[in-house]
Structure formats: C-alpha cells, structure tokens
Amino acid sequence: MNKLHEIKDEFVLKIQPVASSEELDVIRVEFLGKKGKVQELLNALGAVPKEERREMGQALNELKNAISSEIEEKGKRIKEAELNAKIAMTTLYDASLPYEAKSGSLHPITKIINELEDIFASMGFSIEDYSEAVSDFECFTSLNIPEHHPARDMQDTFYLENESGQNPKLLKTHTSAAQNALMKKYGAPLRAIFPGRCFRNEATDATHENTFFQMEGMMIDEGVSISNLIYFMKTMLSKVFERDVEVRLRPGYFPFVEPGFELDIKCLICGGQESESGAKGCPSCKHSGWLELCPCGMIHPNVLKQGDIDTEKYSGFAFGLGLTRLAMMKFAVKDIRVFNGGKIEELKIKA
Numbered sequence: 001m002n003k004l005h006e007i008k009d010e011f012v013l014k015i016q017p018v019a020s021s022e023e024l025d026v027i028r029v030e031f032l033g034k035k036g037k038v039q040e041l042l043n044a045l046g047a048v049p050k051e052e053r054r055e056m057g058q059a060l061n062e063l064k065n066a067i068s069s070e071i072e073e074k075g076k077r078i079k080e081a082e083l084n085a086k087i088a089m090t091t092l093y094d095a096s097l098p099y100e101a102k103s104g105s106l107h108p109i110t111k112i113i114n115e116l117e118d119i120f121a122s123m124g125f126s127i128e129d130y131s132e133a134v135s136d137f138e139c140f141t142s143l144n145i146p147e148h149h150p151a152r153d154m155q156d157t158f159y160l161e162n163e164s165g166q167n168p169k170l171l172k173t174h175t176s177a178a179q180n181a182l183m184k185k186y187g188a189p190l191r192a193i194f195p196g197r198c199f200r201n202e203a204t205d206a207t208h209e210n211t212f213f214q215m216e217g218m219m220i221d222e223g224v225s226i227s228n229l230i231y232f233m234k235t236m237l238s239k240v241f242e243r244d245v246e247v248r249l250r251p252g253y254f255p256f257v258e259p260g261f262e263l264d265i266k267c268l269i270c271g272g273q274e275s276e277s278g279a280k281g282c283p284s285c286k287h288s289g290w291l292e293l294c295p296c297g298m299i300h301p302n303v304l305k306q307g308d309i310d311t312e313k314y315s316g317f318a319f320g321l322g323l324t325r326l327a328m329m330k331f332a333v334k335d336i337r338v339f340n341g342g343k344i345e346e347l348k349i350k351a
C-alpha cells in the first residue's frame with residue numbers, strides 16, 4: 001500500500017509542470033504503459049497475500065483510473081492552449097488571410113472647399129491663399145476696426161510672440177484679414193475667394209470652436225450693387241445644397257461693410273420644425289430654426305481706400321462664409337467639435 005501512495009505522489013509531482021503533448025505522452029508511458037509503474041504493481045498482485053489482494057486490487061484500479069482521467073484532462077487543456085497559440089501565430093503572420101482594407105476619405109471641410117472653389121471658379125472668381133498669422137493692421141485696422149474699437153472685443157484671438165516685441169502677429173479671426181493684401185496685389189476690378197482657417201479665443205460647445213474655417217469672397221468692379229451680392233449668394237447656396245434653400249437677410253453690423261447683412265439659412269437639420277418634445281428647432285440652430293451662415297455686405301469705402309481702390313469709380317461686395325457651419329448643415333453634423341476631433345468614423349461622410 002505504501003508503494004501505491006508513493007506512485008500517486010510521484011505522479012502528482014511530475015504532471016504538474018507538463019506543458020506539451022509530448023511531455024504528457026512520456027508521463028503516460030511511465031505510469032500507465034505496459035511496463036509502467038501501475039502495471040508493475042498489478043503484475044505483482046499475485047504475490048500479495050490472498051486476504052489483502054482484493055483490497056489492493058481495488059485500490060490499484062482506482063489509482064489507474066485517477067491517473068488516466070487526470071492525464072486526459074491535462075491533455076485537453078494542453079490541446080486547447082496549443083490551438084490558441086497556433087491561431088495567434090496565424091493572425092500575426094498569415095498574409096493570405098482575408099482582411100478589410102480601410103480606405104480614407106477627404107475631410108468634410110476639404111470637400112466643401114473643393115466644391116465651392118469649383119462653383120466660384122465657374123463664375124470667374126480666382127482662388128487665393130493667405131497666411132494664418134497676420135498683422136493687426138490686416139486683421140483689424142485695414143477693415144475699419146481701429147484700435148480700441150469695441151468690435152475687437154468680439155474677436156479675441158491668439159497673439160504670437162516676436163523677438164522685438166513690436167507688432168506681434170496674431171492668428172487671423174476671419175478670412176477678411178486677407179482683403180487688404182489682395183486689393184493691393186491685384187487692384188480693381190477684382191473677383192476672388194479665399195478659404196482659410198480662422199481662430200478665436202472661444203469657449204467651445206456644439207456650435208463654437210476655437211479653430212474653424214471660413215471662405216471670404218470679394219467682388220470689386222464698376223457699378224457692383226447689393227443685387228449682385230444676392231445673386232451670387234443664391235447661386236452658390238443652391239449649388240452647394242443641390243436644392244432650394246430658404247435664406248433670409250437681416251441687417252447686421254460689421255465695421256468693414258456698409259450696408260451690412262447677416263445671411264441666415266433655414267436649419268437643415270431640424271428644418272425649423274418643432275421636435276417631438278414640442279421644443280422649437282434643435283441645439284445646432286439654438287432652437288431658432290435658423291442658422292447664421294454668412295455676414296456680408298457692400299465693402300465700406302474706408303476699407304477700399306486702405307486697399308488703394310478708387311472709391312469714386314469702384315464699389316464691391318464681400319462675404320465671409322462659415323465653412324464649418326456650412327459643412328454641419330450639408331452633412332448634418334450636430335456638433336462642430338467633430339471637425340477637429342480626429343475621430344475617423346465621425347468624419348467619414350456618406351456623400
């Protein structure tokens with residue numbers, strides 16, 4: 001009986017570290033094989049005194065069964081681990097396995113810019129690019145917003161440092177900052193659009209961002225009037241949305257235009273309708289049903305003069321289109337922060 005316990009202890013000790021099918025086979029042969037330790041005792045059973053034989057035989061059989069089922073259990077676990085390892089290896093190295101290729105897409109703002117450039121180019125506008133860091137003169141003074149003008153308070157921005165500390169550049173708050181340079185570069189007559197990234201020191205929420213895109217448009221020629229402005233805006237918006245868009249012009253004050261307007265479009269997300277809960281509009285249009293899209297107006301004579309344009313001969317209109325807002329409307333994006341958020345899935349436009 002002592003021998004029996006010895007075998008059991010030895011088996012428990014030996015099977016514990018086994019980690020492969022090969023090692024397990026060695027153990028199986030050692031204990032259960034024809035010349036194995038259990039069989040040895042079974043063979044010797046004849047020499048056991050008759051009165052102990054029955055008990056001994058029974059104990060040996062129990063040991064044999066216990067070892068056998070333990071080996072079987074261990075074998076199952078090892079097989080499973082070996083299979084998992086194989087799958088892991090296949091996943092890592094098998095280049096022939098099928099996989100879904102993920103293709104990129106253009107950013108919604110880029111799509112809008114491309115589209116608008118095509119529309120305006122077809123109407124004879126040139127497409128201009130301009131720096132994001134501009135001077136105070138370009139961003140404010142040349143646009144009839146002198147120092148200490150209250151309009152500056154609404155456009156707090158980020159000021160860059162320079163070595164001398166004199167006239168630091170700032171991140172432009174609106175694309176209008178390029179008006180002066182373009183007037184001086186091309187003179188009149190002039191038709192140009194200039195899309196660009198703008199910046200404001202702004203607390204962000206669903207409709208406000210510190211970094212956003214605008215597209216400025218400017219037309220200067222003899223006899224340009226408000227009806228030219230309305231014509232171009234209507235043509236452009238109907239092409240962008242590929243349908244009739246309801247717009248409204250409200251008088252608006254911007255120092256660089258006179259008269260100035262605020263062009264609103266009917267919210268395309270909620271359609272200006274009441275929601276199920278009975279609330280008017282949606283968060284995107286601040287529950288008004290309308291979305292401010294575009295300040296516009298006739299360029300103020302002071303601004304033309306700063307750009308060396310003869311105001312006796314020429315007049316012009318300008319508009320600053322909110323590209324980010326336009327993209328929200330066109331692609332029904334409810335939160336402006338999506339555009340700078342970097343989440344690919346949210347930026348994929350089902351166009």
Ligand SMILES: [Zn+2]
Binds near residue numbers: 268281287
């Ligand atoms: Zn709405």
